[in-house]
Amino acid sequence: MTDAMVKHDTATTGPDQIWSDVGPNWWVETSKPSAQRIQKVLSGRVVGGTYHSASH
Numbered sequence: 001m002t003d004a005m006v007k008h009d010t011a012t013t014g015p016d017q018i019w020s021d022v023g024p025n026w027w028v029e030t031s032k033p034s035a036q037r038i039q040k041v042l043s044g045r046v047v048g049g050t051y052h053s054a055s056h
Contacts, residue, residue: 001027003047010049018049 001022010029012018019035021028023044035046
């Protein structure tokens with residue numbers, strides 16, 4: 001899974017940016033601090049998703 005694919009498919013409807021920890025066959029969407037903690041346990045890479053403000 002490429003970073004572009006993650007950014008395209010990240011789902012958020014609130015005011016906060018969603019961050020993902022992405023592995024070879026898994027993907028976890030969460031906050032940036034949580035993604036960093038998950039990465040320490042599962043490895044993978046942290047990718048920032050597209051930010052959607054609450055006004056969209």
